[in-house]
Amino acid sequence: MTDLKSQPPENDVLRRLSFLDRFLPVWILAAMGAGLLLGRFVPGLQDVLDAVTIGPFSVPIALGLLLMMYPVLAKVRYDRLDSVTRDRRTMALSLVLNWVLGPALMFALAWLLLPDLPEYRTGLIIVGLARCIAMVIIWNDLACGDREAAAVLVALNSVFQLLMFGVLGWFYLELLPGWLGLGTTSVHFSFGEIALNVLIFLGLPLAAGYLTRRVGERTRGRDWYESRFLPRIGPVALYGLLFTIVLLFALQGDAITSQPLDVARIALPLLAYFAIMWAGSYALGRAAGLAYPRATTLAFTAAGNNFELAIAVAIGVFGVSSGQALAGVVGPLIEVPVLVALVYVSLALRRRWAARTTTG
Template sequence: MSLFERWLTLWVALCILAGLVLGTQLPGLFGALAGLEIASVNLVVAVLIWAMVYPMMIAIDFGSLKAVGQRPKGLVITLVVNWLIKPFTMAALAVLFFDHVFAGLVDPARAPEYIAGLILLGAAPCTAMVFVWSQLTKGDPNYTLVQVSVNDLIMVVAFAPIVAFLLGVTDISVPWETLILSVVLYIVIPLIAGTLTRAALLGKGGDAAVAAFTARIKPARCWACC
């Protein structure tokens, strides 16, 4: 790992500290940035998420899907955990902590917002980190590629319905406009952009060109994660 990746925890902590200080000292500026939104989707956050997700989308080879049936056990476990267990477990934990365990510490008007945030988080598997974990554990990169590709395809169609269902179960109004816009902005657009970029790079220099391009834009993704 590079120096930046090795000390990523420190950079994240420093970014959190910097955010707290800047938010306290420049509330007007950050209030204006928070107001740059469409259908409750902040455009500044969208740009940072694109910087984080776009390099990962370039690394995805949907041609690897032809190998999806070669070793189904691991893939089945991943899909069951990601789509049949994790979203519902996260929703249950959110209700448990914000409606019961920490009910006396959380503003009742804010509790549904925290619950909705955890539901959104639980229903969106972080496929970018899968590549990092696979590399750290010396996993099979090709099999990792298959899992990420399948999960991203499922996420395009399953994220909004699952979130809408869980929000409805927890008596939170379903913001369909926000959900649909989020799927388009955070999943569909980066996926299309990454696929087109990968195709162009493969046509010019093959896998080496893809690896070189993703290495150049990797720092932007790391800072966006922070």
């Protein structure tokens, strides 16, 4: 398990940040704004982006996510993954949080706060079923979480996504509402679509990161790889993140800006969801005795969602102009700034944790 004392203090981390890293919230907000403006005022942009797809997935967005995830996964020390897989406590907590509590919480919030808006409610439930396997990697890295644990937990989520997404979709959209007398929504999920999502957004960058480290260490050694090579490719992750955010918001800029009241209604349960999942998971990790890096990883992997899959499923099943698709698009609109803020909350908690460890 990663020892907190072996990690650099928060102040040292912040001092070493580049200009791009230090003002990350500013760049992210600017990217969101630029995307919204592009989607609203550039005619035909959405048609151009929609034309470049693999199945239901946008190639430009996939490219941005690959650029974002590859440098982080290249940093993972794959020879240490066994320390995570042997940690049954973390693995069990992650499975319960992601596949029991997370979907149940989103279901409850969607019905509680959107009882009169069935399309948006269904879209949010789909978001809750799509557990994060992509962008959470970079939030975890920025918060100085456990990279090896993040790699294992997102891989675990990908396996359960293949096995459980369709089952839980049937349970939360058809079976449980019927039992509760709430009305049902009949939905068919494509196993091939889910498998393609896992392959593109996790399989490719994971394979590239693993091969890069293996070849780099064999040919030049670990010291060169970590002190010379990784710093060169590190900024690519943030460029990929900003590029992806611009594209995501450009695709639905018109829908978001033309329906602000609907966006606000959808945002409320999402805000509650991210706050409850992150804080609850972090507190649970601490109560279970996890060190800061692993507790932080547990919190981010439980709070994040796979909006790429949620949007693709909503569009594929209900149509691009549906309320379900809009709810999926609002997901990253809320998730991105909230989880960026939680990165800074994590770093503040890290400083307090280190101070207590030192005085203790």
